[in-house]
Amino acid sequence: MIAEIDVAGANLTALNRMLASEPKVTSVSRAGDCIPGFTPNTILTSGAPMAWPQYHGGQRAALIGGALYEGLATSEEEAAEKFASRDIVIGACHDYGCVGSVAGIYTASMPVFVVSNTTYGNVGYCNLYEGKTSRRLNYGLYDEGVKERLDRLRDSVAPVLKRAIENAGGIALKPIVRRALNMGDELHSRNTAASYIFTDQLMPHFLDLPDVPTAQLKQVLALLTEDNYFFLRLSMAAAKVTADAARNIPGSTIVTAMAMNCRHFAIRVSGLGDTWFVGPEPTVEAKFFEGYSKEDIAWMGGESVITETIGLGGFAQAASFPLQDYQGGSPERMIEINLDMYKITQGENSDYRIPYFSFRGTPTGIDFRKVLSTGITPVVDAGIGGKSGGQIGAGLIRVPIECFQQAQFAFEAKYG
Amino acid sequence: MIAEIDVAGANLTALNRMLASEPKVTSVSRAGDCIPGFTPNTILTSGAPMAWPQYHGGQRAALIGGALYEGLATSEEEAAEKFASRDIVIGACHDYGCVGSVAGIYTASMPVFVVSNTTYGNVGYCNLYEGKTSRRLNYGLYDEGVKERLDRLRDSVAPVLKRAIENAGGIALKPIVRRALNMGDELHSRNTAASYIFTDQLMPHFLDLPDVPTAQLKQVLALLTEDNYFFLRLSMAAAKVTADAARNIPGSTIVTAMAMNCRHFAIRVSGLGDTWFVGPEPTVEAKFFEGYSKEDIAWMGGESVITETIGLGGFAQAASFPLQDYQGGSPERMIEINLDMYKITQGENSDYRIPYFSFRGTPTGIDFRKVLSTGITPVVDAGIGGKSGGQIGAGLIRVPIECFQQAQFAFEAKYG
Numbered sequence: 001m002i003a004e005i006d007v008a009g010a011n012l013t014a015l016n017r018m019l020a021s022e023p024k025v026t027s028v029s030r031a032g033d034c035i036p037g038f039t040p041n042t043i044l045t046s047g048a049p050m051a052w053p054q055y056h057g058g059q060r061a062a063l064i065g066g067a068l069y070e071g072l073a074t075s076e077e078e079a080a081e082k083f084a085s086r087d088i089v090i091g092a093c094h095d096y097g098c099v100g101s102v103a104g105i106y107t108a109s110m111p112v113f114v115v116s117n118t119t120y121g122n123v124g125y126c127n128l129y130e131g132k133t134s135r136r137l138n139y140g141l142y143d144e145g146v147k148e149r150l151d152r153l154r155d156s157v158a159p160v161l162k163r164a165i166e167n168a169g170g171i172a173l174k175p176i177v178r179r180a181l182n183m184g185d186e187l188h189s190r191n192t193a194a195s196y197i198f199t200d201q202l203m204p205h206f207l208d209l210p211d212v213p214t215a216q217l218k219q220v221l222a223l224l225t226e227d228n229y230f231f232l233r234l235s236m237a238a239a240k241v242t243a244d245a246a247r248n249i250p251g252s253t254i255v256t257a258m259a260m261n262c263r264h265f266a267i268r269v270s271g272l273g274d275t276w277f278v279g280p281e282p283t284v285e286a287k288f289f290e291g292y293s294k295e296d297i298a299w300m301g302g303e304s305v306i307t308e309t310i311g312l313g314g315f316a317q318a319a320s321f322p323l324q325d326y327q328g329g330s331p332e333r334m335i336e337i338n339l340d341m342y343k344i345t346q347g348e349n350s351d352y353r354i355p356y357f358s359f360r361g362t363p364t365g366i367d368f369r370k371v372l373s374t375g376i377t378p379v380v381d382a383g384i385g386g387k388s389g390g391q392i393g394a395g396l397i398r399v400p401i402e403c404f405q406q407a408q409f410a411f412e413a414k415y416g
Numbered sequence: 417m418i419a420e421i422d423v424a425g426a427n428l429t430a431l432n433r434m435l436a437s438e439p440k441v442t443s444v445s446r447a448g449d450c451i452p453g454f455t456p457n458t459i460l461t462s463g464a465p466m467a468w469p470q471y472h473g474g475q476r477a478a479l480i481g482g483a484l485y486e487g488l489a490t491s492e493e494e495a496a497e498k499f500a501s502r503d504i505v506i507g508a509c510h511d512y513g514c515v516g517s518v519a520g521i522y523t524a525s526m527p528v529f530v531v532s533n534t535t536y537g538n539v540g541y542c543n544l545y546e547g548k549t550s551r552r553l554n555y556g557l558y559d560e561g562v563k564e565r566l567d568r569l570r571d572s573v574a575p576v577l578k579r580a581i582e583n584a585g586g587i588a589l590k591p592i593v594r595r596a597l598n599m600g601d602e603l604h605s606r607n608t609a610a611s612y613i614f615t616d617q618l619m620p621h622f623l624d625l626p627d628v629p630t631a632q633l634k635q636v637l638a639l640l641t642e643d644n645y646f647f648l649r650l651s652m653a654a655a656k657v658t659a660d661a662a663r664n665i666p667g668s669t670i671v672t673a674m675a676m677n678c679r680h681f682a683i684r685v686s687g688l689g690d691t692w693f694v695g696p697e698p699t700v701e702a703k704f705f706e707g708y709s710k711e712d713i714a715w716m717g718g719e720s721v722i723t724e725t726i727g728l729g730g731f732a733q734a735a736s737f738p739l740q741d742y743q744g745g746s747p748e749r750m751i752e753i754n755l756d757m758y759k760i761t762q763g764e765n766s767d768y769r770i771p772y773f774s775f776r777g778t779p780t781g782i783d784f785r786k787v788l789s790t791g792i793t794p795v796v797d798a799g800i801g802g803k804s805g806g807q808i809g810a811g812l813i814r815v816p817i818e819c820f821q822q823a824q825f826a827f828e829a830k831y832g
Contacts, residue, residue: 182738183599183609184771193599196612200641203619207630207637218620225616321771322598331772355600355737356747356772 005415007271007369010252014270015346015365017245018310022118023238026170028128028162032108035096035125039108041072042089042096046104046301047261048276049092052083058140058300058385059262062103063090065142069150070107094257095274097124097244099236099303102138102385110150111158113234115173117241124244126237128153128161132227134390140300141389152219160212160220164205171201173238176231177312178351181362186320187235188304188313189327189381189394192228194235199224232304239306246270246365251415253407254346255366258309258378258399260302267403269368272410279402286384286395287328298387305380305399311349311364314379314396315341319354319362327381327394337379337396338363344370344378368404368411377401421831423687423785426667430686431762431781433661434726438534439654442586444544444578448524451512451541455524457488458505458512462520462717463677464692465508468499474556474716474801475678478519479506481558485566486523510673511690513540513660515652515719518554518801519678526566527574529650531589533657540660542653544569544577548643550806556716557805568635576628576636580621587617589654592647593728594767597778602736603651604720604729605743605797605810608644610651615640648720655722662686662781667831669823670762671782674725674794674815676718683819685784688826695818702800702811703744714803721796721815727765727780730795730812731757735770735778743797743810753795753812754779760786760794784820784827793817 032038043066045059055063064079072088073079082088093100098112105127106112112125130136130149137146165171176197183193199221206217224230247256252270259266259276266276281299288296307313317323318338321331335356341363342348348361366378378399386392448454459482461475471479480495488504489495498504509516514528521543522528528541546552546565553562581587592613599609615637622633640646663672668686675682675692682692697715704712723729733739734754737747751772757779758764764777782794794815802808 193609193612196609196616199619200612200615200637203615203637204634206623207633210630214623214626217623221616221619221623324771325775331774355740358747359741 005251007251007253010249010271011254011346011365011367014246014249014252014254017120018242018365019350020119021242021245023115023173023241024118024170025113025115025165025173025234025237027114027166028111028158029114030108031106031110031112031125031127034112034114035098038096039089041087042091042108043067043070044091044093044096044098044100044104044106046093046100046102046303047259048264048266048278049090050261050263052090055262057262057298057387058389059103061140061142061389062105062137062300065137065146066105066107068142069137069147070109093303094259097240099124099126099240099306100138100301101233101236101304102383103140103301104303105137109154111154113237115234115237115241117245120245122241122244124237124240126233126240128157129230129233131223139385139390156216157220157223160206160209160216163209164202167205167208168202171198173234174351177235177238181316181319181352182355184320184322186313186316186323186381188232188307189383190320190323191231191235194231195225195228198231198234235312236304236306239310239312242310243306248273253367253369253411255309255368258305260299260305262300265400265403267399267407269407269411272407272414275410277403277406277410279400279406282397282400284384284395284397285328286393287326288393292386292392296386296392298385300385302382304382308378308380309366311352311362313381316352316354316362317381318356323381327396329396340376341379343374344376368407371401371404372408375401421667423667423669426665426687427670427762427781427783430662430665430668430670433536434658434781435766436535437658437661439531439589439657440534440586441529441531441581441589441650441653443530443582444527444574445530446524447522447526447528447541447543450528450530451514454512455505457503458507458524459483459486460507460509460512460514460516460520460522462509462516462518462719463675464680464682464694465506466677466679468506471678473678473714473803474805475519477556477558477805478521478553478716481553481562482521482523484558485553485563486525509719510675513656515540515542515656515722516717517649517652517720518799519556519717520719521553525570527570529653531650531653531657533661536661538657538660540653540656542649542656544573545646545649547639555801555806572632573636573639576622576625576632579625580618583621583624584618587614589650590767593651593654597732597735597768598771600736600738602729602732602739602797604648604723605799606736606739607647607651610647611641611644614647614650651728652720652722655726655728658726659722664689669783669785669827671725671784674721676715676721678716681816681819683815683823685823685827688823688830691826693819693822693826695816695822698813698816700800700811700813701744702809703742704809708802708808712802712808714801716801718798720798724794724796725782727768727778729797731780732768732770732778733797734772739797743812745812756792757795759790760792784823787817787820788824791817
């Protein structure tokens with residue numbers, strides 16, 4: 001059998017489909033209205049899906065917070081009962097074309113960016129950044145302040161963004177990502193430039209909304225650039241539709257998704273459909289906010305690692321030396337780590353390039369066989385959540401080798 | 417005598433005054449109204465001042481264009497006669513607190529940014545970027561299109577900027593420069609991030625001008641970020657008030673200004689007042705636009721080198737690897753050149769830092785003695801003008817050693 005499978009050809013196809021993808025944000029819409037299969041009692045969360053009792057800590061708290069926010073339950077106890085009885089359905093973000101930041105909670109009434117891959121027609125979604133606070137639903141916290149900020153996103157921010165984006169005829173995201181890589185972003189843990197460029201492209205369209213109160217426009221503007229994290233959700237959605245274009249290519253050993261829940265890291269592989277290959281929690285080298293240490297880490301999910309899946313984030317660290325300030329490390333180490341990623345990828349990105357490497361394309365298309373043959377696992381730039389909820393730091397995490405070993409077993413079983 | 421002069425102490429004072437400077441743009445105003453001594457028949461131009469017959473090529477054409485634009489003459493011949501008879505007064509930008517981009521033409525009716533050094537109270541000015549075209553007055557060209565764009569700056573852009581900046585209570589420039597160095601700018605030949613950040617800070621104030629037609633606001637917005645060169649004029653004015661704070665410190669060998677006219681490079685030194693020490697044209701390593709070569713270069717002045725004078729531009733190249741695309745070179749060469757600049761400077765900048773150098777401060781405060789003892793001359797990132805007018809490329813230029821030799825002679829003569 002093995003001789004009949006053209007792995008090299010399949011992988012080239014997978015890479016080329018990633019490279020030819022053209023992500024474009026076309027609208028902002030209500031999750032329940034635009035995401036196929038999203039029922040009023042659905043809540044999406046990050047990582048390979050698990051049964052309700054498996055969720056613990058911040059991810060469990062975030063799911064309960066989502067149920068309360070959506071009005072599907074009026075107490076934590078009731079929410080837990082309804083999850084257990086499946087009156088509230090837990091879905092995996094990736095199965096709905098979504099990607100979750102940290103715990104990644106999507107409820108039906110939440111606004112989402114709608115991002116199309118204009119080359120292949122596939123569509124992805126990402127919900128909106130909650131703003132400059134360590135108290136966020138996606139970090140497992142829910143209280144009146146969190147609710148207020150979510151309400152503001154839905155009622156004030158989303159309608160303005162929707163109109164501006166639609167009036168602009170959509171905004172192509174690849175050119176923004178490409179430019180941001182020249183401006184210190186790696187589009188996972190640093191999205192400063194991309195947030196400014198995106199805002200700048202929307203500005204003329206904000207001016208075309210004279211019926212929107214100035215105070216509301218200012219609120220939207222503030223969210224877009226106050227701490228320059230806003231664009232991450234668009235970077236994630238762009239990466240999702242890019243990676244999805246490389247799914248389901250028979251014989252391909254290219255990784256098409258990586259994701260965490262509160263217990264496991266997991267990956268998907270193009271030639272192996274939508275099966276998740278699961279490993280333990282990742283290892284971590286982090287810089288902690290004042291007062292926190294490694295002992296305080298709590299995993300609560302995370303799918304922003306979709307950016308690494310298509311050659312951004314940790315795979316573009318050498319484009320983002322200022323990131324050392326946020327997540328530790330040194331320029332030398334960032335360069336070394338970035339160069340290592342070329343050893344486990346299928347090729348170099350034709351659009352996303354690193355100025356320090358004389359505009360060499362970023363390493364793109366993780367080949368699980370190369371991970372196994374080199375022992376080098378993908379590096380991920382990531383925010384770190386704490387046991388008491390909220391963000392406590394940022395740093396590098398490594399995808400566990402076990403995910404790739406599991407994929408290898410399955411690949412052999414399927415293809416011989 | 418020499419033993420009595422505390423050169424080291426004087427240089428430390430000069431550096432510390434540069435570092436403590438806090439440039440802030442406070443308004444936009446008419447040059448003739450806000451610049452002391454600026455009469456209606458004054459035209460400022462770049463570099464050490466010369467008698468009218470000395471000006472040639474693009475700089476002469478730019479001066480004549482300025483006279484026509486201001487209505488001081490109705491033909492090129494009349495303008496030339498009036499310059500010769502001093503009915504039109506040629507001033508050196510630096511003597512009026514200004515800095516000129518390329519030929520650097522200022523006429524009385526032109527709008528200028530007003531930039532205060534809030535630490536020391538000194539004020540500087542810079543006129544506005546003409547926009548995305550190679551046909552610009554400051555590159556020695558004048559025609560109906562140039563006139564229209566200058567009119568638009570004066571009548572449409574400047575009034576909006578003035579109100580927005582004043583309503584903002586002024587905009588502090590040092591924080592913008594500092595952040596832009598983390599985003600691929602070196603604030604001379606690359607001002608992309610700074611232009612976005614500045615625009616973002618003005619945006620809420622644009623929204624507060626409901627009486628301004630939307631089309632006019634959009635015109636201003638477009639100019640601010642269409643090709644991301646807009647901020648250079650603010651970077652220049654910020655550098656000017658920063659360098660000026662270090663002027664006239666007895667015994668100091670720190671360079672406080674560098675400037676070109678169409679014949680000479682020239683520098684000023686803190687302990688030697690406002691005397692220009694003149695050398696020949698600079699040497700150049702450039703990348704030319706399609707169809708141009710070294711033979712097409714025409715020097716027509718330039719004072720944006722004030723940015724290098726305070727530790728930006730060529731002195732911050734390693735913050736700006738994407739610049740290789742615009743002006744040639746390689747990351748390795750940029751790093752090497754940047755490191756060389758530490759050998760000729762008094763110290764390291766306390767605010768302006770280079771991520772690739774693990775946030776080491778940029779080399780700041782050129783000491784002419786170190787230039788002479790090392791033979792390393794300051795490197796400048798610069799746009800290159802062509803014989804037929806307009807910009808024909810960009811690259812590295814080197815300040816000629818003769819300027820520093822002349823300063824040395826004068827320093828010995830004055831201080832023994």
